[in-house]
Amino acid sequence: MFHKEGYKIILVTFIAVIAAALLVDTFITINWLRILLLITIVVFLILILQFFRNPKRNTVLNENQVLSPVDGKVVVIEEVFEKEYFKEKRLQVSVFMSPINVHVTRYPISGKVVFSKYHPGKYLVAWHPKASEENERTTVVVENKTYGKVLHRQIAGALAKRIVNYAKINDDAIQGSDSGFIKFGSRVDLFLPLDTNIKVELNQKVRGGESIIAELNE
Incomplete structure (x- = not known):
């Protein structure tokens, strides 16, 4: 589950990641460099997703x-x-x-x-x-x-x-x-x-x- 504050940023990041991946796959002909750039793009996406995660917490209400x-x-x-x-x-x-x-x-x-x-x-x-x-x-x-x-x-x-x-x-x-x-x-x-x-x-x-x-x- 992701926090609502991240919805817009996550959407923009997905679009940017897809565009970057297509550009790399199209224009980078050196195989090891293409793989390295694609991995970097995926890692960036994962970092954005984990930052805006909103895990459910088991809060035990206690006024004391x-x-x-x-x-x-x-x-x-x-x-x-x-x-x-x-x-x-x-x-x-x-x-x-x-x-x-x-x-x-x-x-x-x-x-x-x-x-x-x-x-x-x-x-x-x-x-x-x-x-x-x-x-x-x-x-x-x-x-x-x-x-x-x-x-x-x-x-x-x-x-x-x-x-x-x-x-x-x-x-x-x-x-x-x-x-x-x-x-x-x-x-x-x-x-x-x-x-x-x-x-x-x-x-x-x-x-x-x-x-x-x-x-x-x-």
């Missing part, structure tokens, strides 16, 4: 837990001052996505969308310390009665040139359902209450909509 919004690797776990919305200290957990990861962004908790804002910006590498404040990004806050408010921020990277955000204020968010999509590599930051029990470690690989990032302390 925060699930990872994306696939990737945990690169930050630290206490920070969140400047945009909370304007107070929060626990930040950041997940970095490489170009080969699934790039669907999912709601980390269920609840009501109480804040959603897009910020134009730069395209620093996603792990740059200033990327969270200076890169193109979207900030979404979801609130429920059990967990309170959880903020997740999509951040563009050096390759990501378009962030798609579906969250609108007063939307009903369902944990694990699509919140947005980032094209071609980036990261997502989560900002959680200070008394949250973090369930992941640095460099741990996580799956969007399935891996538990944090849960409420009993």
Whole structure:
């Protein structure tokens, strides 16, 4: 299954690949070069298809837990001052996505969308310390009665040139359902209450909509 954000790109890529393959087969007479170029074309198509894949996830709804919004690797776990919305200290957990990861962004908790804002910006590498404040990004806050408010921020990277955000204020968010999509590599930051029990470690690989990032302390 492919994500809807990829339909147009996949169609254009198919047309380009077929045209390129016909040109190579027609005009390249050196056998090894023709085979090499055809293999390269097929590999390019496979990369585009895998980037826009949208695998089904088995999300177990739980109001006491925060699930990872994306696939990737945990690169930050630290206490920070969140400047945009909370304007107070929060626990930040950041997940970095490489170009080969699934790039669907999912709601980390269920609840009501109480804040959603897009910020134009730069395209620093996603792990740059200033990327969270200076890169193109979207900030979404979801609130429920059990967990309170959880903020997740999509951040563009050096390759990501378009962030798609579906969250609108007063939307009903369902944990694990699509919140947005980032094209071609980036990261997502989560900002959680200070008394949250973090369930992941640095460099741990996580799956969007399935891996538990944090849960409420009993």
